[in-house]
Amino acid sequence: MRGFNLNLWLGGFLTVLVIAGALFAPLIASFDPVFDANLMNSELPPDATFWFGTDAQGRDVFSRVLYGAQVSLTVGIVSQIINSVIGLSLGISAAYWGGWWDDLVNGLTNVMLAIPSLIFALAIMAILGPGLPSLLIALGLTNWSWTCRIARSSTLSLKAQNYVQAAQTLGYSDTRIMATQLLPNMVGPILVISTLGIGSAVLAEAALSFLGLGISPPFPSWGNMLTDARELIVIAPWAAVFPGLAIFVTVLGFNLLGDGLRDMLDPHMRTRSE
Amino acid sequence: MKDTGAQPILDIRDLHVHFPIGNQFFTRNKRTLHAVSGVNLSLGEGECLSVVGESGCGKSTTALAVMGLQEPTSGDILFEGNSIIGEAAPSRMDRARIAQMVFQDPYASLNPRQTVRSSLSGPLRLHGVTAKSELDDRIADILKKVDLRPEHAARFPHEFSGGQRQRIGIARALVLNPRILMLDEPVSALDVSVRAQIINLLLDLQEELSLSFIMISHDLGVVEHMSDRVAVMYFGQIVELGRWDAIFANPTHPYTRKLIATIPDPDTVLHPNRKSALAKNPPPPQGYRFYPQSIGRPDVYAEPEKSELVELEPGHFIRCQAV
Numbered sequence: 001m002r003g004f005n006l007n008l009w010l011g012g013f014l015t016v017l018v019i020a021g022a023l024f025a026p027l028i029a030s031f032d033p034v035f036d037a038n039l040m041n042s043e044l045p046p047d048a049t050f051w052f053g054t055d056a057q058g059r060d061v062f063s064r065v066l067y068g069a070q071v072s073l074t075v076g077i078v079s080q081i082i083n084s085v086i087g088l089s090l091g092i093s094a095a096y097w098g099g100w101w102d103d104l105v106n107g108l109t110n111v112m113l114a115i116p117s118l119i120f121a122l123a124i125m126a127i128l129g130p131g132l133p134s135l136l137i138a139l140g141l142t143n144w145s146w147t148c149r150i151a152r153s154s155t156l157s158l159k160a161q162n163y164v165q166a167a168q169t170l171g172y173s174d175t176r177i178m179a180t181q182l183l184p185n186m187v188g189p190i191l192v193i194s195t196l197g198i199g200s201a202v203l204a205e206a207a208l209s210f211l212g213l214g215i216s217p218p219f220p221s222w223g224n225m226l227t228d229a230r231e232l233i234v235i236a237p238w239a240a241v242f243p244g245l246a247i248f249v250t251v252l253g254f255n256l257l258g259d260g261l262r263d264m265l266d267p268h269m270r271t272r273s274e
Numbered sequence: 275m276k277d278t279g280a281q282p283i284l285d286i287r288d289l290h291v292h293f294p295i296g297n298q299f300f301t302r303n304k305r306t307l308h309a310v311s312g313v314n315l316s317l318g319e320g321e322c323l324s325v326v327g328e329s330g331c332g333k334s335t336t337a338l339a340v341m342g343l344q345e346p347t348s349g350d351i352l353f354e355g356n357s358i359i360g361e362a363a364p365s366r367m368d369r370a371r372i373a374q375m376v377f378q379d380p381y382a383s384l385n386p387r388q389t390v391r392s393s394l395s396g397p398l399r400l401h402g403v404t405a406k407s408e409l410d411d412r413i414a415d416i417l418k419k420v421d422l423r424p425e426h427a428a429r430f431p432h433e434f435s436g437g438q439r440q441r442i443g444i445a446r447a448l449v450l451n452p453r454i455l456m457l458d459e460p461v462s463a464l465d466v467s468v469r470a471q472i473i474n475l476l477l478d479l480q481e482e483l484s485l486s487f488i489m490i491s492h493d494l495g496v497v498e499h500m501s502d503r504v505a506v507m508y509f510g511q512i513v514e515l516g517r518w519d520a521i522f523a524n525p526t527h528p529y530t531r532k533l534i535a536t537i538p539d540p541d542t543v544l545h546p547n548r549k550s551a552l553a554k555n556p557p558p559p560q561g562y563r564f565y566p567q568s569i570g571r572p573d574v575y576a577e578p579e580k581s582e583l584v585e586l587e588p589g590h591f592i593r594c595q596a597v
Contacts, residue, residue, distance in 0.1 A: 162383035171370035
């Protein structure tokens with residue numbers, strides 16, 4: 001590897017930081033994010049006890065940001081997994097089988113690209129109602145079009161390779177060819193688009209919760225923390241700044257990681273180690 | 275030349291492959307490309323049949339049809355007397371034991387993300403070999419057959435040279451013990467120094483495993499060395515078919531003569547007659563004229579004219595039109 005891949009290392013560091021925060025929230029947080037409300041402590045600025053200050057109900061913002069990370073990362077990662085599964089199976093099968101199925105999937109992808117995904121997610125949330133499961137479904141169903149595009153174009157170039165024909169003559173079924181011959185050869189671009197997708201899902205979750213359609217209070221998510229803090233922005237800016245910073249760090253981390261992975265997996269950037 | 279009096283192992287009957295050209299929505303004048311127009315070929319047990327001709331003459335399309343990778347427009351392909359296309363086609367699993375293919379490009383023919391071991395164990399597992407000891411034995415055995423070492427199994431394709439990769443490709447083609455090997459330009463992507471090794475390996479394997487070969491090639495030197503019979507294809511049709519010695523010593527059809535005249539021949543001392551023999555064209559058989567008459571750029575979208583294969587001497591056919 002020539003040169004230092006700053007994106008990869010910085011993105012990886014930020015991502016690991018956020019994931020560790022979410023995983024070890026019960027160990028790190030000194031207060032309960034929901035029930036340790038105390039109006040005597042309301043709107044305190046950051047100090048040694050309340051590292052990020054307190055909100056209007058006197059809850060510790062630091063603890064709430066940590067527990068909010070669990071929600072954001074769950075939503076980001078799980079909805080991106082749903083997106084990847086949908087995008088990969090549609091994209092690979094469309095390109096491999098072609099014909100009317102390809103036309104159908106292409107049309108669907110174009111429609112999905114034309115509708116702003118946040119508006120679409122809003123509509124699904126409005127039907128399903130707020131809550132974590134509907135958030136996962138709404139964001140998992142609306143952001144698969146880029147994955148599908150990339151899977152389709154990768155398959156188109158890969159299926160002309162002789163080893164795919166060889167697998168067919170060796171008796172491999174179509175689904176086995178897709179799983180063993182096509183999928184492993186597109187992990188690079190798919191990994192990149194997935195990390196970028198996690199970033200945008202975290203943002204979308206924040207936006208939906210901010211609009212009151214995501215995680216319902218009093219349970220913390222970065223989006224509904226911002227909603228609550230909006231009215232106090234002049235009196236207690238820390239209640240808004242820290243969840244906002246958390247969103248910023250997480251999205252930046254995943255995007256840098258995606259860019260870094262792209263550089264690392266790009267064969268033109270890679271030199272043989274031997 | 276082996277005895278081919280018995281039933282052929284593979285029989286291609288009046289094979290046609292046509293491709294529709296043009297988008298159905300935006301162009302009204304849909305055209306049909308006649309890639310293969312009425313090919314009849316039979317492959318004897320243990321025989322090596324070469325199909326030669328220029329790029330685009332339909333030889334690869336014929337090969338793909340035999341492999342089940344291209345649906346023919348019409349015609350039939352019989353394996354040991356049973357049809358293997360259309361409704362009677364065997365499943366992909368059964369077909370895998372009939373014929374396997376060795377590809378031209380050893381770099382595109384191996385999955386870069388699979389070790390040699392998993393390239394070979396995948397098909398074996400699929401076909402019911404699941405015990406680890408048996409898998410190991412079969413893989414070691416097949417690697418030995420193609421002169422690779424057992425420890426090569428753990429490596430990825432990019433760790434091998436072109437010649438070694440082609441050996442892996444041959445090993446993969448043989449791992450299910452097929453009866454027929456389709457060789458699509460098996461050595462033309464390799465270094466000249468490696469070609470002879472691969473050719474000799476293929477000939478040894480043919481004898482050891484009693485395989486039948488169909489070889490697609492435009493390297494006439496390799497064809498002359500390996501084949502029992504040669505079929506010369508030109509724009510979707512066979513124009514000359516015969517034993518290799520008849521084709522190379524006594525090429526009759528104008529296209530075959532042109533093709534053979536292109537072989538660079540440094541040792542005219544050894545073949546003093548070849549160049550001079552090619553200079554004067556033999557006449558077509560009585561009552562016929564050669565078809566196609568002129569070698570240029572035929573219209574691939576048009577149905578070829580009616581013509582037939584005329585037997586010049588036993589087993590030696592040329593394409594002619596009655597006058």
